[in-house]
Amino acid sequence: MFNKIITALAPYDAKLVAVSKTKSEEDIMRLYNMGQRIFGENRVQELVAKAANLPKDIQWHEIGHLQTNKVKYIAPFIDTIHAVDSIKLLNEINKQAAKHDRVINCLLQFHIARETTKFGLDYEGASELLMFLKDNPMGNVRITGVMGMGTFTDDMDQVREEFKTLKSIFDRLKINWFENVDSFREISMGMSGDYPIALEEGATMVRIGTLLFGARY
Numbered sequence: 001m002f003n004k005i006i007t008a009l010a011p012y013d014a015k016l017v018a019v020s021k022t023k024s025e026e027d028i029m030r031l032y033n034m035g036q037r038i039f040g041e042n043r044v045q046e047l048v049a050k051a052a053n054l055p056k057d058i059q060w061h062e063i064g065h066l067q068t069n070k071v072k073y074i075a076p077f078i079d080t081i082h083a084v085d086s087i088k089l090l091n092e093i094n095k096q097a098a099k100h101d102r103v104i105n106c107l108l109q110f111h112i113a114r115e116t117t118k119f120g121l122d123y124e125g126a127s128e129l130l131m132f133l134k135d136n137p138m139g140n141v142r143i144t145g146v147m148g149m150g151t152f153t154d155d156m157d158q159v160r161e162e163f164k165t166l167k168s169i170f171d172r173l174k175i176n177w178f179e180n181v182d183s184f185r186e187i188s189m190g191m192s193g194d195y196p197i198a199l200e201e202g203a204t205m206v207r208i209g210t211l212l213f214g215a216r217y
C-alpha cells in the first residue's frame with residue numbers, strides 16, 4: 001500500500017504525512033525503512049515519547065487540535081503544526097520556538113466540513129490573524145499554508161466541493177498576503193478515504209493513517 005500511495009502522489013509532487021497515531025514504534029520503523037520520513041501524530045504525549053525513541057531525521061508533524069499549554073513539549077523538535085486556528089496558539093508557538101532558537105512551520109486550519117464540531121478558521125478569521133501578524137511580526141513561526149478536513153461522509157461530491165473551497169481559500173490568501181512568499185505553498189488535505197480527490201483538487205500534502213497502518217482500535 002505504501003508504494004501504491006507514493007506512486008499516486010508522484011505526478012502531483014505531493015508529500016505523504018504518514019499518520020502513525022496509536023501505532024507502535026515498530027510500525028513506524030517499518031515505513032521508515034521503506035524511506036518514509038514524515039510522520040504525523042495528534043496526541044502530544046505520544047508524539048514526544050516516539051520522537052525521543054526514534055531516528056532524529058524523522059520530520060514530525062502535529063496534525064491534531066493543539067492546546068496552548070502543550071506547545072512547550074513539542075517546540076524543541078516539531079517540524080510542522082497543521083491545526084493553527086488562533087492568534088493565541090500562534091503566539092505561544094512563536095514564544096516556545098524562540099526558546100529553542102527554531103522556526104516552526106504552521107498551517108492555518110480552515111473549517112470546510114459540514115460538521116459543526118470541527119475546529120478551524122473562516123477566511124475572515126484568517127485575515128484577522130494575518131493582520132495581527134503583520135502588525136506583530138513573529139520571527140519563530142512560518143505560515144507555510146492551509147489545512148482542512150472534509151466531512152466524514154460517503155458523498156464524495158460533497159468532499160470534493162469542500163476541497164475546492166480550501167484550494168480557493170489558499171489561492172486568495174496567496175494573492176492577498178503571500179504573493180512573493182515561496183514558503184507559503186502547502187495545502188494539507190485528504191485522508192485514507194478521500195486522498196485521490198484531494199490530489200485532484202490541489203493537495204500538496206495528504207495525511208494518511210488507516211491505509212498505511214491498518215485500522216485504529
Ligand SMILES: *Cc1c(COP(=O)(O)O)cnc(C)c1O
Binds near residue numbers: 193
Ligand atoms: C487521524 C487523522 C488522519 C488520518 O486519518 P485516516 O483516515 O486514518 O487516514 C488525518 N488527519 C487528521 C487530522 C487525523 O486526525
